[in-house]
Amino acid sequence: MxxxxxxxxxxxxxxxxxxxxxxxxxxxxxxxxxxxFLTMISVRVDPGSPAAAAVEGALGAHLPRSCGQVTADGPHHVLWLGPDEWLVVSETAPSDLHGALTDAVGDAHAAVVDVSANRxxxxxxxxxxxxxxxxxxxxxxxxxxxxxxxxxxxxxxxxxxxxxxxxxxxxxxxxxxxxxxxxxxxxxxxxxxxxxxxxxxxxx
Amino acid sequence: MLQLSCPWCGPRDETEYHYGGQAHVPYPEDPSALTDEEWAEYLFFRDNTKGPFAERWAHSAGCRRWFNVVRDTRTYQVLAVYTNSDPRPAVRFGAEAGGPR
Incomplete structure (x- = not known):
């Protein structure tokens, strides 16, 4: 292709x-x-749930818990958007990161969406x-x-x-x-x- | 301009918020059992309190969450800010304080 x-x-x-x-x-x-063209992934998940821990494991960074906080690991930055909403800004390819996070949350009640073109x-x-x-x-x-x-x-x-x-x-x-x-x-x-x-x- | 303190984001200007009208207006248990008058009352009728008034606000340009504010409609003083899961704080409301409804 x-x-x-x-x-x-x-x-x-x-x-x-x-x-x-x-x-x-x-x-x-x-x-x-x-x-x-930076990769941006929107993550919505209950911060206390196992799915949130899985997302943190996949990113290698904590999901920040209060307004204004940003955490980082390697090419990823995690920005706080709301009490259960984050934006991951990254330099890795969108499909790779989206795939990794989708696999991490599995069937849990969570949303991982590639919003790279949104902003x-x-x-x-x-x-x-x-x-x-x-x-x-x-x-x-x-x-x-x-x-x-x-x-x-x-x-x-x-x-x-x-x-x-x-x-x-x-x-x-x-x-x-x-x-x-x-x-x-x-x-x-x-x-x-x-x-x-x-x-x-x-x-x- | 009002400055409201979002329970999650802290103090921000009124321009970041969206007003949501009177708080604590419960959805009827069984809407189909209401008369037209009762349904209209639920849909359109709200208190017009002079004094402390519980109202809903959304931090639409910030964390996009809804929360409640008790504001004195005479002075615009914000008396309390609380989330939807918090209990209604003990401030004197207009009706209880004898204000017009």
Whole structure:
């Protein structure tokens, strides 16, 4: 069979050039990149059940038990979405991971669904990244309240998405694919002011 | 804007939530036995409390779970937040406090 992955297009492929050109350099640097085609598996299972333990065994990582927590093992990250719902974001092939988790839960009352095409992943990085997000995100992103390694479901520019901090100045945003272009355009617009020297010019 | 504390996610802005109306309105045991008037009462009639009011909220942009809130409709003060499996907390409700129904 032909390799269909050669024909796939990411939700932001049409904006690739604008996203590249939108990078802001200088002191107030901020850059947007798309990391498309990551494997995402939705897992729903009772956290106290043997099936949950089997999922943890197959992943090699615990299913996080509270909001904001992310656990990781090798290529897999497990993000908390709800008290009985998780998203596994991974760099392994979707069919392999989906197969492994489906085998792990067996006939138990649980759901393992390949949702890789549901969302795309945008990475916003640079010293101004937090300022950009704060223009449209109701969650407190100050380091006293939010930190590296936390992920929450929230909204940005009025649309729901998963916000995941992966470094001191790096955030991963996982909007639904159908919202991806809107989010990217909103972010590019919000980033623009940090490349402007208007303030410096006015001060002199 | 209200800030509600989701039992699972903690304090979040009202914009992340969806309002679900009055809480503790049980589905009739035997709907087919009701008269049209009783069925209409169940479907459409709700308390219009002035004071503490138990209502349902869904954290639709977060963990997508439903839970209950007791909110004072005069001051918008949130008096209690509890999950569907928690017992109804002991705060004075509008009807018991003599408020209009």
């Amino acid at each position: 032909d390799d269909l992955t050669l024909q796939r297009r990411s939700p932001l492929s049409d904006l690739a050039e604008r996203i590249r050109a939108g990078a802001v350099t200088g002191d107030r640097q901020v850059r947007l990149t798309e990391l498309p 795309t992943l945008l990475e916003l990085s640079g010293p101004s990244a937090r300022c950009v997000l704060e223009k449209g995100c109701p969650v407190d992103l100050h380091p006293r309240a939010f930190e590296d390694g936390r992920a929450v479901m929230t909204t940005l520019a009025r649309i729901p998405l998963l916000l995941w901090q992966t470094g001191p100045d790096t955030y991963r945003l996982l909007p639904r694919s159908s919202f991806a272009q809107y989010v990217a355009c909103w972010l590019l617009d919000a980033m623009q002011e940090f490349g402007s020297d208007f303030l410096d010019g006015a001060a002199s």
